[in-house]
Amino acid sequence: LELPDISKYTSAYKNSLNSAPEDPNLNAAAGFCYMRLKMYSQAKNSFQKAIDGGLMNSEIFFYTAVCLLDGKKAFVAKRPVIDKIQELIEAARAIEDKGIYAYFHAYIKFDYFKRKSLITSPNYVELLKEAQRLGVSEHDIGILFDLLRVERPREL
Secondary structure (H helix, E strand, C coil): CCHHHHHHHHHHHHHHHHHCCCCHHHHHHHHHHHHHCCCHHHHHHHHHHHHHCCCCCHHHHHHHHHHCCCCCCHHHCCHHHHHHHHHHHHHHHHHCCCHHHHHHHHHHHHHHHHCCCCCCCCCHHHHHHHHHHCCCCHHHHHHHHHHHCCCCCCCC
16 A cells, blocks of 8 residues: 555544444554554554454564564664564464464574574574465565564675
8 A cells, every 4th residue: 555545544543443443453554554654653553453352363463563663673762662572473383384474584684683693593594494384475564564664684
């Protein structure tokens, strides 16, 4: 979707949420729009309402994890945020194991743990292999780094 379309849909979802503020599907849709607009705080709130409403969609857990970085590198995040991101990625993978989820986890393991010389298991190399096994595409990786608003590390 183009930005004018996203803004239009965001307004429509906000209006719908006035009459059904706890609707998990509406909150998920609004969260996606906010995320595309790089309004991470609002996106996190909407995604969390969708999760709290019982929506068991792997993408909602994944996108919530993406939004927790607030458009910044994992390296600068605080450890509790990184732990929450990993928890959300693992929840997404428990629902549906996609290559992009393993790849995002590899990015977290590289940019936070490897760059800080912290030992972790599995490490980013193991997760990259897992992502490849699960069929991660270059297109999905490009979308991920666009959403993250960070440059893709050469090592990944």
